Amino acid sequence: MPSIQEFPFGAYVVEAAFLGETAAFALGDGTVRLADGAEAKSAAVHSGAILAATATREGKLLTGGDDGRVALTDAGGAAYTIAERPRKWIDLVAAGPNGAVAFASGRQAFVKLADGRERTFDHERAVGGLAFAPKGLRLAVARYGGVTLWWAGTEAKPVSLDWQGAHIAATFSPDGRYLITVMQENALHGWRLADGKDMQMSGYPAKPRSLSWSAKGRFLASSGANAAILWPFHFKDGPMGRQPTQLGAREVLVTRVACHPREDVVAVGYQDGMVMAVRLADAEEAVMRRSGDGAVSALAWDDGGRHLAFGTEEGAAGLVDLAARS
Amino acid sequence: MAETQIPVTVLTGYLGSGKTTLLNRILTENHGKKYAVVVNEFGEIGIDNELIVESDEEVFEMNNGCVCCTVRGDLIRVVEGLMKRPGGFDGILVETTGLADPAPVAQTFFMDDDVRAKAKLDAVVAIADAKHLVQRLADSREAEEQIGFADVILVNKTDLVTSEELAEVEERIRAINPGALIHRTERCAIPLSNVLDRGAFDLDRILTLDPAFLDGHDHDHDHDHDHDHDHDHHHPDHHDTTIGSVALAAGALEPQRFFPWIQEITQQFGPDILRLKGILAFKDDPERYVVQGVHMIIEGDHQRAWKEGEERTSRLVFIGRKLDAGVLRAGFEACVA
Numbered sequence: 271m272p273s274i275q276e277f278p279f280g281a282y283v284v285e286a287a288f289l290g291e292t293a294a295f296a297l298g299d300g301t302v303r304l305a306d307g308a309e310a311k312s313a314a315v316h317s318g319a320i321l322a323a324t325a326t327r328e329g330k331l332l333t334g335g336d337d338g339r340v341a342l343t344d345a346g347g348a349a350y351t352i353a354e355r356p357r358k359w360i361d362l363v364a365a366g367p368n369g370a371v372a373f374a375s376g377r378q379a380f381v382k383l384a385d386g387r388e389r390t391f392d393h394e395r396a397v398g399g400l401a402f403a404p405k406g407l408r409l410a411v412a413r414y415g416g417v418t419l420w421w422a423g424t425e426a427k428p429v430s431l432d433w434q435g436a437h438i439a440a441t442f443s444p445d446g447r448y449l450i451t452v453m454q455e456n457a458l459h460g461w462r463l464a465d466g467k468d469m470q471m472s473g474y475p476a477k478p479r480s481l482s483w484s485a486k487g488r489f490l491a492s493s494g495a496n497a498a499i500l501w502p503f504h505f506k507d508g509p510m511g512r513q514p515t516q517l518g519a520r521e522v523l524v525t526r527v528a529c530h531p532r533e534d535v536v537a538v539g540y541q542d543g544m545v546m547a548v549r550l551a552d553a554e555e556a557v558m559r560r561s562g563d564g565a566v567s568a569l570a571w572d573d574g575g576r577h578l579a580f581g582t583e584e585g586a587a588g589l590v591d592l593a594a595r596s
Numbered sequence: 597m598a599e600t601q602i603p604v605t606v607l608t609g610y611l612g613s614g615k616t617t618l619l620n621r622i623l624t625e626n627h628g629k630k631y632a633v634v635v636n637e638f639g640e641i642g643i644d645n646e647l648i649v650e651s652d653e654e655v656f657e658m659n660n661g662c663v664c665c666t667v668r669g670d671l672i673r674v675v676e677g678l679m680k681r682p683g684g685f686d687g688i689l690v691e692t693t694g695l696a697d698p699a700p701v702a703q704t705f706f707m708d709d710d711v712r713a714k715a716k717l718d719a720v721v722a723i724a725d726a727k728h729l730v731q732r733l734a735d736s737r738e739a740e741e742q743i744g745f746a747d748v749i750l751v752n753k754t755d756l757v758t759s760e761e762l763a764e765v766e767e768r769i770r771a772i773n774p775g776a777l778i779h780r781t782e783r784c785a786i787p788l789s790n791v792l793d794r795g796a797f798d799l800d801r802i803l804t805l806d807p808a809f810l811d812g813h814d815h816d817h818d819h820d821h822d823h824d825h826d827h828d829h830h831h832p833d834h835h836d837t838t839i840g841s842v843a844l845a846a847g848a849l850e851p852q853r854f855f856p857w858i859q860e861i862t863q864q865f866g867p868d869i870l871r872l873k874g875i876l877a878f879k880d881d882p883e884r885y886v887v888q889g890v891h892m893i894i895e896g897d898h899q900r901a902w903k904e905g906e907e908r909t910s911r912l913v914f915i916g917r918k919l920d921a922g923v924l925r926a927g928f929e930a931c932v933a
Contacts, residue, residue, distance in 0.1 A: 336677060396669060476709055
């Protein structure tokens with residue numbers, strides 16, 4: 271087992287992320303905890319629960335809370351509010367290029383640009399997921415019946431990608447060629463953006479809520495089964511007509527996945543709290559963390575792929591150092 | 597995991613029946629418990645309480661070819677969000693709009709596995725305006741469905757009607773849903789334990805659901821039923837009421853016959869079945885089996901061991917439209933071991 275620094279936070283870990291070299295954890299008690307030597311320091315960011323969090327491209331933690339606020343916290347623990355929607359729950363956030371952030375509540379999605387300009391995107395049905403394209407100010411809004419693609423910086427007309435059912439999360443492939451959504455019906459749906467061709471990836475026993483692209487976008491790893499399910503995207507037609515690779519199979523549901531940023535390795539978090547790292551080439555497994563303390567609810571690698579941060583629903587968290595063996 | 601599921605109470609009722617009054621009471625009364633309340637509009641909720649969540653109704657049709665398989669997408673998210681808060685909750689209350697079909701709310705707690713792992717449907721509580729219910733039943737399909745769906749019904753504003761009017765309202769309710777627990781209230785004044793966290797209590801009532809029960813063995817109040825009920829007839833004396841119930845009773849059942857039968861019945865008649873509830877005795881099974889359903893969705897589980905001396909009978913109640921009592925009874929009786 272690699273060495274682990276444990277943080278018994280005692281509150282639901284909503285997200286883990288690295289702000290530069292600092293591991294950050296967004297918690298259900300409204301705080302952001304930042305690993306700092308042997309301890310973790312606490313920044314009180316939201317007055318209620320943090321409902322969603324993600325690292326921005328500038329190395330800050332973007333959070334949305336049930337106090338109606340959207341905030342940014344830096345690696346030093348300084349936090350400030352960038353938007354407020356009193357009495358609304360901000361349960362979706364996304365970080366875009368040049369400091370742009372998106373957030374959503376109910377049927378409205380909002381984009382706030384670095385210069386302070388704000389735009390509102392109204393939808394007929396509730397926003398289920400937000401994702402920025404890897405390049406350009408393009409925002410995908412997953413919703414009931416498909417996805418709406420907005421140009422966040424201009425008044426250009428949105429593009430609608432339609433597929434029956436409720437879409438509850440979205441992600442672009444790193445090369446921007448594909449848009450994938452999570453569906454309420456325990457499946458993934460995808461569109462090849464060049465020609466709008468549909469892809470269906472089904473057969474999950476649970477909702478594949480956690481998605482992660484492998485290094486260079488060769489595979490899309492997903493949770494929602496008793497193994498990490500990896501769909502190949504390095505073929506000309508993407509995953510169409512191909513079988514996925516299953517890694518880290520156990521008798522326990524996979525709740526989170528996070529691909530290593532450089533190597534073809536995926537970190538897999540399970541419903542019982544165990545975390546494994548599995549190599550794609552030969553399915554070799556290494557236990558990163560024993561089971562316990564509830565389902566794994568957050569997993570993140572640092573940029574160098576040397577540290578892995580994890581957190582669970584019952585408030586356990588930690589930092590795995592792969593270089594230091596114990 | 598079952599012990600940690602948070603009980604969910606669904607509150608239905610036509611506009612003006614008194615839902616907001618009850619919600620305000622639950623939020624302000626000193627009961628020492630922590631309830632999260634999901635409302636459609638903050639509207640007249642008199643207090644600013646961080647545990648009130650406003651939510652737009654988002655009905656999702658499930659992409660499985662079944663027209664009645666609908667869930668409330670917003671509720672799935674609200675439950676997920678509430679689970680992130682520290683300390684947990686003693687219960688979650690969901691208010692529905694006066695015109696809402698209660699089915700998607702109830703089905704959310706059966707159909708969405710993530711929600712099911714965290715929360716369970718405890719009871720559907722309908723608030724009926726004693727003065728206006730009879731008229732509402734005549735002109736509104738939703739009002740009738742709300743009564744049909746309920747486990748607990750508060751007949752509210754009893755101070756505005758005569759005892760004869762009250763008796764008629766309760767008779768009409770019984771005609772639609774004989775198993776529901778009825779409470780008479782003024783301004784929704786009722787001990788909250790009669791509404792919240794009912795557990796298996798309300799389900800157990802179906803054990804007493806037979807003609808004797810309908811003839812006045814209910815200890816809750818003392819109204820008279822003077823017309824003769826057959827426990828599975830369709831109450832033809834109310835032409836403008838289309839929802840009725842069928843209550844079935846038998847001895848121990850053969851599970852190999854019962855499960856295929858209930859599947860077939862719910863597939864065939866699901867759109868017309870609002871709810872079904874049963875406590876069943878299976879042959880050679882030392883435990884009571886509890887089954888409940890909404891439209892085509894059914895779920896069941898062992899509840900507890902049969903007690904010594906407890907009569908091992910199977911009871912099953914259907915509430916719905918156009919139910920064919922003969923077909924249901926014949927099918928049920930064919931499952932007897």
